[in-house]
Amino acid sequence: MVVRALVSSPFGETTVRIQTGTLRQDKGMKIRVHPGMLFAALLVFTSVATTPLSAWQAAEPQRIQVVSANPFGLLFELFNAEYERVVSEVSTMGVGGSMFSSEGEMTYLNADLFWRLYPTGSPLNGWAFGGKVGITSVEDTEYFGYGFDVNRSWVVGKQQNFYVGIGFGLKRLVGADDLAIQLIPTIRIVNIGFAF
Secondary structure, eight states: OEEEEEEEETTEEEEEEEEOEEEEOTTSOEEEEOHHHHHHHHHHHHHHHHSOHHHHSOOOOOOOEEEEEOSGGGGGTEEEEEEEEEOSSSEEEEEEEEEEEOTTSOEEEEEEEEEEEOTTSOTTSEEEEEEEEEEEEETTEEEEEEEEEEEEEEEETTTTOEEEEEEEEEEEEETOTTSSOSEEEEEEEEEEEEEO
């Protein structure tokens, strides 16, 4: 019995001709090929040959941490930097710090511990909503503060290791009754960094 099959692969199509039954080799040994085994081998060959190359390649490593800073803020005497690490399938934790100073006016220093929820299930990539707690120094007086932020981030590039993030939030300063502003805005104009 002769079986002919047309096999498609990413490299084109080819016709395979296989003969079942008893075959003779040079030394007179007989080999019997069962049609069911032939069909199974053909099925395996077809599935392997038509599997895209990308499925055989190793998946990109998942980035689990980011170090980023706001280089554009230096033009406005505003600087912030962050370290963020994935802690679950939908959330991250990190630390961040920022500084704002203007001539003859208020100096602002901030250090926070934050937690962010990525509802799309892709930490470090997409929309994030989170909370923060930390210490803020305004006019040489330190205050405890808590607040929230909303962020959008992207991990891009050929190696998926270039990070861009933007965000906005508010932080309430506890015990800052003597200050004109008890709610401090927290802004990430554009943070640029490295994911690894």
